Amino acid sequence: MSFEDATAALKDQEDAERAAARGAMMEEDKQNFAAKKTEFDEMRKRIRSRASDLNMKKSEATAEAIKAATQRAQAGEEAATPTVDLSKFSSSLAGPADEDPEDVLTDEQKKEIDKVGQLPIMEQIGEELKNTKFPSPDATLKQALLMVVIFVVTAGVILKADEYLRFQITDWGFIPRSGEVLDYSDLSLPEGFTDAMTDTDLANL
Numbered sequence: 001m002s003f004e005d006a007t008a009a010l011k012d013q014e015d016a017e018r019a020a021a022r023g024a025m026m027e028e029d030k031q032n033f034a035a036k037k038t039e040f041d042e043m044r045k046r047i048r049s050r051a052s053d054l055n056m057k058k059s060e061a062t063a064e065a066i067k068a069a070t071q072r073a074q075a076g077e078e079a080a081t082p083t084v085d086l087s088k089f090s091s092s093l094a095g096p097a098d099e100d101p102e103d104v105l106t107d108e109q110k111k112e113i114d115k116v117g118q119l120p121i122m123e124q125i126g127e128e129l130k131n132t133k134f135p136s137p138d139a140t141l142k143q144a145l146l147m148v149v150i151f152v153v154t155a156g157v158i159l160k161a162d163e164y165l166r167f168q169i170t171d172w173g174f175i176p177r178s179g180e181v182l183d184y185s186d187l188s189l190p191e192g193f194t195d196a197m198t199d200t201d202l203a204n205l
Contacts (some may be wrong), residue, residue: 111118116127135143170177194202
């Protein structure tokens with residue numbers, strides 16, 4: 001079986017499963033309706049009896065509406081829902097589709113929408129500063145003290161960690177201690193290391 005045939009077979013199988021599920025649901029609905037048919041008949045009888053006691057008469061328009069709704073329900077159709085045609089409504093400010101909405105606004109409308117934005121630049125800065133809430137001296141002092149404490153604690157942790165690592169690496173022998181002179185007298189030089197050296201270099205070696 002090719003890939004296309006396998007895909008088509010799988011799609012047919014899924015369609016058949018969905019159809020079977022829909023059929024099972026419809027059958028279940030029919031069984032539930034049949035099980036409650038007696039209850040529905042009793043309810044209709046009580047309603048009719050009550051209407052008769054109150055001398056209520058069903059209008060022809062109501063009867064026709066009930067009949068049409070019943071027919072639609074039996075046919076499995078959904079009642080038509082009236083829709084609203086929004087194209088009939090238009091805004092007094094609406095313009096062509098490619099027109100900027102701000103272009104159709106008057107100066108008075110722009111001032112009403114954005115009062116600060118229509119002011120001169122210096123007045124805008126004044127309005128922003130007037131609406132800005134600055135911290136109090138107490139809050140500023142508390143914030144500064146908190147930053148000092150954080151700085152001291154962080155610096156102490158870093159310095160102590162550096163000291164610990166430095167001593168630990170020194171104890172392991174990776175770096176020499178301060179003032180320590182290493183002895184390389186027992187170090188064997190590679191062959192030919194002194195061939196290019198003078199007598200003075202050999203004396204200092």
